[in-house]
Amino acid sequence: MTIYALTQTVSAQEKTANPDKYTAHNKGKMYVFWGGNRESYSKSDIHFKGDNYNFTLNDVTARDKPKGWQIDYVNPARMTIPQTNLRIGYFINDHYNISIGFDHMKYVMNQNQVVNITGNINEGTPFDGTYNNEPITLTEDFLTFEHTDGLNYVNTEFSRVDDISKLFKIRNTDKFQLNITEGLGAGFLYPKTNTMLLGKERYDEFHVAGYGVSAKVGLNFTFFKHFFVQAELKGGYIDMNDIRTTSSKSDSASQHFYFLQRIIAFGGIFKV
Numbered sequence: 001m002t003i004y005a006l007t008q009t010v011s012a013q014e015k016t017a018n019p020d021k022y023t024a025h026n027k028g029k030m031y032v033f034w035g036g037n038r039e040s041y042s043k044s045d046i047h048f049k050g051d052n053y054n055f056t057l058n059d060v061t062a063r064d065k066p067k068g069w070q071i072d073y074v075n076p077a078r079m080t081i082p083q084t085n086l087r088i089g090y091f092i093n094d095h096y097n098i099s100i101g102f103d104h105m106k107y108v109m110n111q112n113q114v115v116n117i118t119g120n121i122n123e124g125t126p127f128d129g130t131y132n133n134e135p136i137t138l139t140e141d142f143l144t145f146e147h148t149d150g151l152n153y154v155n156t157e158f159s160r161v162d163d164i165s166k167l168f169k170i171r172n173t174d175k176f177q178l179n180i181t182e183g184l185g186a187g188f189l190y191p192k193t194n195t196m197l198l199g200k201e202r203y204d205e206f207h208v209a210g211y212g213v214s215a216k217v218g219l220n221f222t223f224f225k226h227f228f229v230q231a232e233l234k235g236g237y238i239d240m241n242d243i244r245t246t247s248s249k250s251d252s253a254s255q256h257f258y259f260l261q262r263i264i265a266f267g268g269i270f271k272v
Contacts, residue, residue: 022225023173026091026161030272031099033230035265037083039064039105039151044257046109046145048197051250055119055131057138060255065106065148083150085263087157090272095160101185103234103261105151113138123198141199145253147191149204153212153238155187161220179220181230186213189238195245195253203246210240210256218263226270232263 043059067082083106089099115138117131127142136142161181165173188211194204214236222228239256 021172021174023163023177023222026094026097028271029091029269030089031091031097031228031267031269032088033085033228033265033267035085035230035263035267037085037103037105037261037263038066039083039107039262040260041107042258044255046253046255048245048253049251050246050248052123053119053121053198055117055121057136057143058116058118058133060115060138061110061113062107062257063110065108065146085261085265087265087267089157089159091161095162097159097161099157099159101155101157103153103155105147105153105259105261106149107147107151107191109138109143109145111138111140111144121198125198127198140196143198144194144196146194148194149192151238152190152192152206153187153214153236154190155185155212155214157183157185157214157216159183159216173222174225175223177220177222179222181216181218181220181232183216184214185216185234185236187211189240191240191243193243193245197245197251200246200251203244205244207242207244209243210238210254212236212238222269226268228267228269230263230265230267232261232265234261234263235259 041062045056045058046060047056084104087099087101089097091097114135116133117136118133120130121128159181161179164180165178189209191209192206196202214234216232216234218232220228220230237258241254243253245251245253
């Protein structure tokens with residue numbers, strides 16, 4: 001009994017002298033981050049249909065629309081203008097967390113590119129006719145097509161986080177901690193698509209257009225327990241089968257493509 005009591009006393013003293021660091025456990029913590037992104041997109045076939053037309057444009061290319069690092073990212077009146085990422089998450093144990101997020105991407109069809117068109121147009125325009133995999137130039141009077149306010153991916157992620165500080169001989173993780181994170185996500189697309197098609201009036205309204213799935217890997221640099229910078233690579237697949245193109249509900253478009261995001265975000269983590 002004496003030896004057991006002495007052992008317990010020494011153990012308690014050691015724990016008091018070397019308490020668990022705040023960063024040693026994540027369970028019960030909540031985090032939030034805000035940042036910016038750049039995107040790349042695969043080619044996609046875009047199908048347009050309406051009362052007097054039904055055609056597909058093959059292998060259309062597109063780009064993002066960056067603004068660069070500037071005050072808009074922290075200006076409340078203009079925060080939604082750049083390409084941004086917002087995420088709020090909760091750790092269900094030391095390694096796994098569930099989060100909800102809003103990836104505000106931008107998708108701009110490259111103007112004046114030459115693609116192949118298949119289908120028919122009967123709108124009383126210079127572009128009327130029947131096409132069978134023929135080349136056409138995407139001029140502004142034929143089509144402008146952008147998800148620029150934006151290609152909004154509203155999603156839930158399930159992620160794992162692991163502390164890799166020891167690999168870099170970082171001992172006091174309450175001052176600086178290095179983590180690696182991986183995750184899977186899924187959600188819906190809520191774009192505001194800016195379109196002018198075949199001389200019709202410009203249309204630009206929010207609309208639930210489809211779904212997306214994604215996977216990510218990232219590095220997290222946590223400073224002084226509560227603040228962090230996170231760099232992520234996120235890739236995924238987007239399928240939008242109901243894109244509004246004009247004020248008429250009979251006009252629509254559909255497309256699917258792959259995307260790759262490069263994200264830099266700043267955030268905080270705290271116990272709740």
